[in-house]
Amino acid sequence: MLRPPIASLLFLPAVAFPVSAQRATGFGPDVRAVVSYDAPVIAITNVTVLDGTGSPARRSHTVVISGERIQAVGPAGSVAVPAGARIVDGSGHTLIPGLIGMHDHMFYTTPAGTSVQSNYSFPRLYLGSGVTTVRTTGSNAPYTELTLKAGIERGEVPGPRMHITGPYLISAGPVRYEGMYELADEAAARRVVRHWAEEGAEWIKVYTQISRAIFAAVVDEAHRHRLKVTGHLCSISFSEAVELGIDNIEHGLRTNSDYDPRKEPDKCPAGNFAALAALDMKDPRVAETIARMVKRGVPMTTTAVNEQLTPGRPGPDARTVEAMAPWIAAQEIKRRTNLDLPTPIGEIYPKMREIYPKSLQYERAFVSAGGVLGAGIDPAFGALPGFGNQRALELLVEAGFSIPEAVQVVTANGAKILGRLPERGTVEPGKLADLVLLRGDLATDPSAIRNPVTVFKGGIGYDSAKLIGSVKGQVGIR
C-alpha cells in the first residue's frame, strides 16, 4: 500500500512544519531506554556533512532539527541556532542521512544453514548501526514482521522504519525450498499477490525458481495494486525479467543467467557459476544487459556483503563475534576457516573467488551507465544487520566509487527505489530527520561508517552503543 505522493512537502518553507512529532515520552520502556536526545529543537553544530546527494563533504556546518524534520542546513554563521535548542557538538564528527537497507531481512541464516527469525536482535542492530529504513526483501514469516513494524511505529520496539515484502514466491520445480510459497499457476500468483497487498506488503519478492508465465502474472497483479516486485533471479535472466516488468533486481552479477550458453527457458542453469567465472567483462553482452536495465529504469541492489561466501575475504570482526551466541560465533569461525582452505570446504557458491571482483565491476559499470544502485545486506553467517550495511559502504569504495557516491548508494538511492526520496535519504531541509552522527571523518576514512554515536529517526536521537550492547550474545537465538 503506497501512501499518496508527498513530493509537495519539499516546496514548503521549513518553518511551516508543525512540531507535532512523536516524542519519546509516549514511547514504551524498551525504546525510552535507548533514547539519548529528545527535544523539540536540536542543533548539531560544527559537523562535517555528507548529504547523500553525491556532493562533496561540507565542513563546519550547522544542522537544525525541528520536531521530526530537518529545518535548516548550512555553514556555521549562516544558520542561526534557535534559542532554546538542544546543542549537539558535532566537532570531529560526520553527519550522513540514515542508511536505507534494501535487502535487510529480519531472519538470520546461521553458519549451520538454519534460519532464525530475529525480531529482537535485528531491529536493534539495524537502528544502532545507523540503518533508519529497511525493506525486508523476502520473508519466512511476514505476519510476524507486520507485527514488528506496528510495534516500532507505536514506539514499543526500537528499530528502523520497515517496508514489508510478502513471502518468497517460487514455481514448483526441481528444488524444494522449505519456507517459500510454491505458486501452482497464474491464478495462484494473482491470488497471493492480492492477499499480501491487502495485508500491507509494499513489495513482492520472487526467488530463483519461477517460470516466466507465473512471474508475468505476479508482476501484473502487483502493479494493479501499486506494489513493486523484486527478485533473486536464476530461471529468468535479468534481460527477461526487465522485459517482463520487474521493478528491482537483487544481488547483481552472481544471479544473472544471461551469459550461460546452456540456459534453457524457465530453468536455472546448473553451470551458471562456471559461465560467470569465465565471463569476460568486456563481452558486449555485459553492457547490453546493463543498457537494458538502465533504459527501463530498473534499479539493482548490491549485496556485496556476500563476500561472506567468497574465499579470501575478511572473517567476522570482534563486534560481530560479540553479538553472536557463543556457539554461533564458533560455527562461523570454523566456516570461515574451511572456506579459506586451498580447497574450500562447504562452499555454497563455487567460483565466488573469480566472480566476486567481477560483481563489483558490474555494479560500478551499472552506475556509470546511469543505473540506480541501492545497497542491502542479506544477513547471513558473519554478515550481521547494520554492521553489514556499514560494510556495504566500504565495499562500494573498494569497487571504485568515491566516498560521497558510496554514501548516496546506501542512503538516497534506497529512498529513490522505495519511492520515498521526497521525504528521506538526504540531509536537506524539509526531510525527515533520519540522520547518523558518526565519530571521525567519513569524508577521508570509509571505516568511520562503523562509528555511529547517535542515530536520529524522526528527530529523536538513539544511543548507538546502548542498542548494540543490548543484543550481545543474542544473534542466532532471537
Ligand SMILES: [Zn+2]
Ligand atoms: Zn536475501
